[in-house]
Amino acid sequence: MRLSQCLGKLSGYSGRWKALTAFGLVLSAGAAVLGLLPYVFIHGAVSTILMGGGAEAVRYGWWALWAAIANIAIYIAALMSTHIAAFNTARNMRIMAMDHVRGLPLGFFTGNQSGRIRKLIDDGSSMTEDMLAHKLPDIAAAIVTPVAAITLLFVFSPWMGLAVLLTMVLALMAMMSMMGGRNAGFYMRYQKQLGKMAAEAVEYVRAVPVLKTFNQTVWSFKAFHRTIKENGDAALDYALSCRKGQSAFLTIINSAFVMLIPMALILAGRGDPALVLVDFIFYTLFAPACGTFINKLMYSSEAVMKIHAAVEGIEEVMSIKSLEEGGKMPPDGHELKFSHVSFTYPGRDVKAVDDVSFTLKEGRLTALVGPSGGGKSTIAALAARFWDVDAGSITSAGVDLRDLDHGALMEKTAIVFQDVRLFQLSIKENVRAGRPGASDEEVRQALSKARCDDIIARLPNGVDTVFGSEGTWFSGGEVQRIALARAFLKDAPLVILDEATAYADAENEEKLQEAVKELVKGRTVLMVAHRLSTVVNADDIIVMDKGRVVEEGTFDALVSKGGLFSQMWSKWNEGASWKIKKEL
């Protein structure tokens, strides 16, 4: 992607702030021209002094000052405009990216670390700020300055002007020599490496207890150690490859005097030495000022690489296709039918669900059981259309889920995950998310039904306590009870429930079980069960193994059948009486 393409993409995010950026660029160019005026006035001051006019020279001094201050003031105005536009562009990028992300299939989130996506969106947007706020106005100034300088070149001495121009051209060439070749993609590689290092550092810090236990050092954390070394080496390698170019560049932008001195002396020998002296002083002072602009241009090459990496990151997020909205309103019934459904997680080879067909009949409780990794939880996620099936179809009362309006589908479905997450909101608002219009009283009743009274009682601010705030801690079972309250409040006819497996203590477990028992009363339920006793009285049991349905039926029928389920059942009973102690 070229810079112009990057900027094109960016302007798609800027919206109406584009105009402000343009305004800032015009101001910046204007300020740059004004910035040349003081030199013109100094030229005037010196020539009047040489002609013997003293008071006049002082006036030129003041004008030079006013021009300088006007230059700064306009430059500040320019930077403020570009900054405001840049900040708002970055904001738009964040908003648009997040709007997009909310509609993505959930497969996207399991395959990616949330930290990495956050970095792409948040840091990526920030990385565009430098370009839009600082570097574009600098580039605008750097384009206008030589034009103005060439004009001045004809106003005063063409020869000496040419000398200054020549040094600037040489400096630019030195600068270009550093940017091509294998240095071209350096910044992108460097950023990627930093991202990798961040992910590895997180793993490392998480692993500190294990490192302690097994007496490991950072050197045994090979990938992390290697990335640190590689990052340092790559940066050094890059820096050193610029040694010749950079020192040549710095020398050349300060080299105008080498040409100006002989030129002035030769010109003075042929013409009026006094006039030559005035021009010589002007160009001697003017040359370093031109150098400053080129210098700024130099730093903008880094910004170009940055913006490149940023735009590419955001585009990576934006280019992922979101789930398509069907738009149909769901019909009345809520029988859920899986027909020959297959599904593979993105990036995996093995099908998580392989040609599965079954019907979740209205008003019945259907339990999914089977070894871990057998595809039970995937079925639950597909039923909620968190992913789209690869083959086959899932229909709700005869209509394909993909043809339905997603919002309306969620309206009639209550989902309780095994690893529920709560929002960083008050407990009350967390529950109210189930039905936004519900009154405080209804929220309280739902919490009671979900057996949450003891949790609320111990919280400092009761239902108004913000989840995750200082001094509050919830066990996994407690979080799930609050999620159950949400489901009670929602009062949806279809319930998808993924049973929890780990509990902090028995009291918690007991309350949760009571709440679940109450929730499933009179509803159509799809339940992922991890303990077999749970499903003894389920209406239908579906046994899954390796992504396929291997058995189906009632509890009694399955036990007497002598298949996988009956094996699991006897193992379960055996496990229930296991003890941690060497055999006696």
Next chain:
Amino acid sequence: MTKWIERTYALSHKGATGLEKAVVLTILCNLSLMLPVSVSLLAVRELLNMIDGEAASVLPLTGIAIIVLALIWVLHYMQYPTLYINTYEESSDRRIRMAEHLRKLPLSFFSHRNLSDVTQAIVGDCAELDQMFSHYIPQTLATAVSTLVIAVMMACIDWRMALAALWVVPIAVLFPVIGKRLQDREGTANIKAKLATANHIQQTLETIREIRACNMEDKDASAFRLVTANQVRHEIRNELVSGIFVSAGFIVLKLGIASTVITGTTLLLDGRLSLLYFIGFMAAAVMVYNPIDNLLQNISATFSAKLRIKRVKAVIDSPVQEGSKCFTPQGHDITFDHVSFSYESGKSVLKDLSFTAKEGEVTALVGPSGGGKTTACRLAERFWDVDEGRILVDGVDISTVDPEVLLTHYSSVFQDVTLFNDTIMENIRLGRKGASDEDVIRAARAAQCDDFIKTLPDGYDTVLSENGASLSGGERQRISIARALLKEAPIILLDEATASLDVESESEVQKAISALTKDKTVLVIAHRLRTVINADHILVLANGRIEEEGPGRSLMEAGGRFAQMAALQSGLQSWTVRE
């Protein structure tokens, strides 16, 4: 001097001497850039002479100019690597030093700060520091010195003109310093607003399922718009504040050119200053402001360098746990002797806890969550140090033993297993450095891992990604047991090692654990009481104290908390979702 640099900038000795070298060369570079002004002045003198009718000599001055240019190039060429070589070597070293230091810190260090904060110090702050050490810091230090040198030289020539040209410098530099407090405040508020946005993004990504399930997309989107609008507001304010002080500095610098012209003209007209010196001072004034211009531009970055160095130092200067390297216990009884402990002052987790876990026995810790079971287990490993009392292994207080030496005697299996981004073979070999492949495979077999490892694409050479995300909970658990088996340590700690497993995995894992615990000192935490009912010794921990203790059978008969818990659980075990 070197020591001072080491301390102030958190550098190694090598880094500090490198920085000194960089500063010296930068000073020379700064001074060398004043030389063209001097040569140009010689040319001006020549031109003035020509006005008076003398003949010009072009060659000598041209020669001098070329020599000066060569000198500038040589100095910059020499300076360049001193900025970078040192910086990036130091950068890798600093990161490794921080990582090494981190793993030696007591876990209490991590409980006070979050994960992203610590990793940010290693990755982000260090990257920023690279920029500091290659640019801002040598430049700032060198500019201070070179400006002073030039000022003295100018004052020697004509103190009035020197004053007229240089009075602005201290004032210009003072502006940002004055504004620092206001800038700090706005800067902090700005960072906070930025973090709020990052946090919102993270939360949305983590709760995306819930957002979808509750149809909260629009609500989340409008909340995000508010958060980002607030961020923009703070960014603009922050930019304004820092912009104002820096721009004030720029404007004051420009005043200097005017005062030089005005003072110079006045003196010149009075005949107290020669035209040559007048021109010289004007050229020198323009040149001397250049590095200060740069300094003003970078001053806020230089301020934030301090902040970042502080964050790095917060890690590097945290005290590590120390102790004797010499620890060779004969027996391995673990004794808690009146131990009290709290994570935060005032909220004690363990209160005057005393018990002994005997070698060759299984000691089980049970009780309600928050009762202090896991804390006791972690204290036994010296992951934290106790507040009161002592923990003894074979009669030696473990707080006097170096943690690395102490932990060679322990094997632990935790509920949450950490796997490394390496092959399965290496992940298990972690248990004992230098163990042969055969030893590893034997341990894996004993831990019931062999079967599932063989089904993986590359068997033992399968590389695990992202903390072994592709493995099930039971499989991960068994790998960590294999590790513990390989280590063959005399003390075994098991914290809820089977809690998150399903039935099939659980019975496999239980077999593995039975193999692991033979004839060792075993301290086990379990929520499911049936798994520990036959332990030699059961301690019921509640509210940081021992409520009951004894063998399981007598506790059942006693009818206390243990018996109640057991009764409750056996009921739960057979619950069904519909009656």
